[in-house]
Amino acid sequence: MDLIEEEAFAKVVLDNKLEDVCANCFQESIVKKFFHCAKCEVIHYCSKECQISDWINHKPECKANRRNSGRILNEDDRLIARIIWKLARGGDSPALNGRRWTDLDGFREGKHFPMDDERLDECMEDLAMYMGVSDLPKRDVVKNIIHKVDYNMMQIMNNQMVPIGIGIYVGLIAHKHSCNPDGHILFSGGKAVFRSRKKDVTYSKDLTVNYLSLMQTKEERNKHIVLLFGKECNCQVCQDEERDRMAMSVRCSVCSKGICPLNPDAGQLVCSTCGRKAPIGIKEALKCNQQVKRQLRKLDKRKKMDLRACMAESVNVYDRNVSKLSHINLYLGRLASSIQRLCSILKDKDLCRQFATAPLESYNYFLSPGDRDLTEVHFRSVVCMSRVLNDPNHPELRNLLQLTLSLSSISHGERFRDYAGGVSNNPFFSYFENEKEAAQHIRDVVIETEGRIQPENFHFIRVPKQ
Incomplete structure (x- = not known):
């Protein structure tokens, strides 16, 4: 059930969605095209009401867009600019739980997103050209804002979990992380909604939320959790050692659905159903898991991808390991999910048939x-x-x-x-x-x-x- 919702302190539409998403309510244009601001011709709205409502935020932005003759900053810098203008007009009002922009954590020694002087210089130069020197605060102020944005920014998703924007939600971002959370955050247009599956739960600032995908091992999750929150998670899920063993499990050569959990400290791999020894050893099992993990990392890092080459490479890795890793292996399930995306985009009917339901058993298990x-x-x-x-x-x-x-x-x-x-x-x-x-x-x-x-x-x- 929905427990509470929060309007963004500041939000912007992603660069590639500017024409398709209303900058105020974040409704998407499905049938009709949205109209753009008549002055800057950059920002789009679904209605006059939304344009009027957003004018207090768009007014300085509109002037900046016209000054730069259509040269648009990337979404991160546009969000920073909107925050600077909002703070300049005294817009730091309290959020749903009393928190303000000034309460946001933007720096933790050794845990913050690093910013060297070169990156800060580039950002200051871009913002000065875009906003005008008179609107740009001092260097230390901008640096603090950038740290807070890096540390607290949320991706705004549509109902199909596709990113359409980014924003700062000073109230909901305060909730602590747990891999076994009280709830999760969804988006209703540009509003963030705290939702819980648990019965008889009322909203409080002590409720936990999951900021990461659970289709990761404890080691992978804690790598991000330490970076974001400064300490490892020790929830019930993170204490479940068997979960990670199942995540890296291999097939049994006898049982059709037999699973051999991977415990690197054990002497051998044994099927949890029939008790027989696995067809491959621990060393080979680790190698197979690493091959799939390596391919997942390659897919994550590629920005300008040749989709067909990526798909062919991913299918090759999948086919080499599917006969060895179990049907619920977490990495194999994630790779199958990535291949799903690619073959659907490329309309490859044969691969759609092969991978239409390939990830489901793994996702249903974890x-x-x-x-x-x-x-x-x-x-x-x-x-x-x-x-x-x-x-x-x-x-x-x-x-x-x-x-x-x-x-x-x-x-x-x-x-x-x-x-x-x-x-x-x-x-x-x-x-x-x-x-x-x-x-x-x-x-x-x-x-x-x-x-x-x-x-x-x-x-x-x-x-x-x-």
Whole structure:
């Protein structure tokens, strides 16, 4: 259930979404195009009401855009500029829990995002050219603002968990991290919403939230947690050593679904079902896991990617290790999820068939209903399966869609219908002649689906052969 929501202290639309997202309410343009500010022709709005509401923030920005003849700063610097202008007009009002901008942590010795003088000089130069020297504070003030933005910035996601903006939420960012949290943060347009799956929970500043994906091992999570919060997490999930052993598990050569947990300190790998020795040793198991991890890191680091080359390389790594690593291996599941994205974008029907449901067993094992990553991977499976099948009413496809919508009802609450509505823009609804027909199909499935999710509904769905 939703516990509380907060308006952003400052927020901006991502560079590549400027024409498609309203700068005030963060609604996306799906059918009609948004209109731009008549003066600067850069910032877009869905309505006159939103333009008027955002004018206090956009007024100095509009002047800066015109001064620079359409040269637009990147989203990080645009956010910094909006914060500088807001602070200059005395806009540091208290958030929902009384916190202000001045309460934000922007520096912790050894744990902050480093900023050398060269980077600060470049930022000062860009901001001075954009904002005008008269609007730019002293160097130390700008440095402090940059540290706070680096340390506290949130990615604003749409209902399909696609980033559309960045913002500062001075109230909700105060919640401490836990891998076994009381709730998670979603976005309703530009508002951040604190949502909990637990019953009888009321909002308090002591509630914990998960800032990281649970599709990581303890070592991976704590690497980021120490950087962000200065100390390791010691929650129930982080104390579960068996979880990481299962995350790196290998296949049993006898049991069809046998799993051999990987414990580097053990003498050998043994199937948890039949007790037989694994077909590969610990050294080879570690090597296989490292190969998949290395490919995941390569995918994360590549900015300008040749998508087909990335997909071919990733499929090659997957195929080399899928016969050795278990069906719930966390790294293999994540790689399959990345391949899902690529083959869906590239409309590769053969690979869509192979990977449509490949990540689900791993994600279903490590995540629980209500986790946004679990909803997202099921949504991608719907898209991939829809590229393979020619009938939106095919039983397997409809079954998967119902499960996906049920998951989104838990993770997104009342806005799960908006999440479902976003599906109509995706390949699944290419079968329908018009948007009205697609929307009606979604409504029919939502009616069938609402409130029916149970843990036993989690089962492996195979893509039917054509």
